[in-house]
Amino acid sequence: MLPNDFRAISYLHLETLQNLGLTGAAFHRDGETLAEVQAVDCRRVQNLYREAGMDLPQFGIGYRECLFDPDPTVRKRVLDKIKRGIAVARELDAHYCLIRTGSLNPKGSYSASPANHTTEAHALLTDSLREIAAQAEAVDQVVVIETHLLTIMNSPETNVAVITEVGSDHLRIVMDYVNHFQTLEQVFHSTMRINHIFDVMGSVCPVGHCKDIRIGEGLVLHIDEEIPGEGELDLATALRRWHALQPDGYMLLEHLHAAEGLNPPEHPGKKLGWSSQQMATFELYAQAARNVHRIADEAGVPIH
Template identity: 45%
Template sequence: MRLGIVGMLPGDLRSLTNAHLHKIRELGFTGAGFHLPGELLNEISDEAAARCRQMFADHEIDLAQFAITYGDCLFDPDPEARSAAVSKVVGGAALAARLGADCYLIRPGSHNPAGPWTPHRENHTPEAYTLLVRTLREIARRTAALNVITVVETHVVSILNTPSVCRRLITSVNHATIRLVMDYVNHFESIDQVYSDTERLNHIFETIGPLAPVCHVKDIAVGNRLVVHLDEAVPGHGELDLALALGLFHAHHPDGYALIEHLGPDLVPLAAVNVRTISNRAGIPIC
């Protein structure tokens, strides 16, 4: 397993400096990722992409994950809206290839106008699923020559709400370049599942582990507020058995990247130490 970080780099790669990458290496990470705002996609020149790629190489850091942000829904019933979304995603894949990214992260979107990671009952209809499969097949067809692995983000509030649905999607799309993100925290739906985390983690990894070549490392804290709040926590400071989660990921992808994410700069060093300590105690090598 390899260890990386998301959140320490600017979204606009043109603002990347040696200081950003030096700090990442100082903390012992060999990989990093960032999210480019989708509206900037057409502004990134070949020269800017080449500069970014060379800077990563100079610091011996892998671009473990590249993403673009967008509010589009990949299963929008409007064909024109879906076509625009596909064009944006394909453009991001082309940039991922120029940057030499290990994987390219995309999001499915939502029928909820409040944002791509908000719930809506229409996200879970057979029609929505069929449209998402059709869209991902089109993305796979148009990006096949780029040699880019596209990984789809999943979450309990999204159309990809359960491990079983996620696995069925990859089977339905049936293309080797379309895979998933192993964001295990996103598939805990209840307090009971958190307190029975061994069973839940085993189910998640058994169902989608082989299909998810990159892992997002987080923990869960059960909030004290009504009604039910499952909050992200610093790895090692929550309820989950991270030794089990990291061990299961390593078993499927021994060269894959486990990426710490969603933490401020003050908490990243603690998270890195915790993940290394947990891995060492469990006999999980970090290369």
């Protein structure tokens, strides 16, 4: 719900999100364009957040390359983007800088490939992560990895093993529990799976993503994301576990996109020049925020 170019963020953008009962707003930037970002841009945005009383919990770096590509020129290119992104995150005063591992499947970073799970791929991944961690330590910026069952870091157990192997307290994992549901049984008995995920990798997760799951249609298994509170998961348990782990830590709403637009006569997005689809997407986030606040209240979890 923020502009694609974070340099265009206004006080009104932040105030509009704050009116949903949110205290933070995250954004990302394409790694190809990070060189355009100047320190003065970051200071302006940092001051806007401070003026609005909002936090920047996460700054994400966008790229298509893979951290364990066998081509060293590809790895250097993506590592250069990430290093610049870490510097920008520090200048923005972002709590965490978000990266992903990528995939050797050319279809995308979250597309599966057997080539992702070789000894050679693992060695290249840990080499790249050590280089990233060194840069993060140099500027005192914590980097978090978004992991997923379709990627090289495909389970809570793998996540902890990789973080332990790299050995830096400036490299952590996002608590994106939805990304680590592997079977239909786990979805339908979600309390057990959520507890397992938190038990295994909770200690290396300083920031989280709050999502839900629905089972999609089709003759094979489709585990799809859903608006929090509208799906199958025991979100009360997820919120309780998160509060016990990080009582002051953020869980972020994400990946909500309206298929169709709406154009009501009165809407906060009109002042921001939003399209009908952007206004419809905003309503999905409003619903998600209401649901999470309700579930948290019922579960005895304070949100502040």
